Amino acid sequence: MGEKESGVNPAGSLLFMFSLESFIAFGIYAGWFPGDAMLFGGVIYIFCGLAYFAGAFVYAGQGDTYGYNCWISYGFIFGFLMGAGNICGALATTVGINVPYMMYSVPLIILGISDTIASIPYLKGDSVPWLTWFMAHTWCVTSGLEYFFSIKIWFNVNLVLSFIVGCGTAYMMTNEFMISTGGKGLPMGKPLVRN
Numbered sequence: 001m002g003e004k005e006s007g008v009n010p011a012g013s014l015l016f017m018f019s020l021e022s023f024i025a026f027g028i029y030a031g032w033f034p035g036d037a038m039l040f041g042g043v044i045y046i047f048c049g050l051a052y053f054a055g056a057f058v059y060a061g062q063g064d065t066y067g068y069n070c071w072i073s074y075g076f077i078f079g080f081l082m083g084a085g086n087i088c089g090a091l092a093t094t095v096g097i098n099v100p101y102m103m104y105s106v107p108l109i110i111l112g113i114s115d116t117i118a119s120i121p122y123l124k125g126d127s128v129p130w131l132t133w134f135m136a137h138t139w140c141v142t143s144g145l146e147y148f149f150s151i152k153i154w155f156n157v158n159l160v161l162s163f164i165v166g167c168g169t170a171y172m173m174t175n176e177f178m179i180s181t182g183g184k185g186l187p188m189g190k191p192l193v194r195n
Contacts, residue, residue: 007062010055012176014071015169017048018136021078022166029159038093042086049079066122070115077111077140105148112140127189132168135161 024041027033033041052075059067085104092099116137122130139161146154175186 008058009176009180010058012173012180014052014055015173015176017051018074018078019166019169019173021045021048022136022162022169026159026162026166029155029162036090038086039090042083042088042090045079045083045086047079049075049083051075052079066118069118073111073115077107081107101147101150103147105144108140108144108147112137112144115140123193124191124195127192128168129172129188130192131189132165132172135168136165139165 021044024033024037024044028037028041052071056068056071056075059065059071081104085099085101089099089101116134119130119133119137139158142154142157142161145151146158171186172188175188179185
């Protein structure tokens with residue numbers, strides 16, 4: 001996502017945090033974490049959101065508008081909205097209050113659709129990052145549908161997508177770290193669309 005020849009490239013760190021969030025979500029979906037995990041997951045999401053904002057501003061300083069817009073939107077949705085939602089959900093469960101999770105549905109669906117449309121020009125780039133982000137954007141839409149309709153099928157779809165996105169971002173993170181240390185990097189796949 002928007003690598004530059006000089007300056008700091010925050011991609012590896014941002015991908016680490018996105019992978020972390022994805023695997024936390026997978027663990028919650030899979031039932032591996034107890035009820036209190038929502039509270040702690042929410043706190044982690046908020047801190048990741050702060051880092052996403054910092055990374056977005058690094059991209060902005062490098063003139064990478066796409067990287068800036070993506071990480072700002074991820075910081076807001078995956079950092080603050082989902083973080084606050086998880087914290088409120090955990091606290092509400094403790095005191096027996098129903099949380100209107102439906103309010104998350106519209107921002108998630110809009111983010112998933114808009115980021116997919118914005119990423120179309122990147123189809124001419126490496127396929128692994130594009131497919132990983134496409135899965136993440138699909139996960140946004142299906143999460144929105146899960147919150148809106150509360151149908152079990154979306155929960156199961158999101159369980160699978162959270163694992164795929166976690167693995168994909170961990171793979172890309174490893175690639176970024178290898179490149180940043182002067183290594184060759186991992187294979188990232190051929191473009192899905194040719195010029």
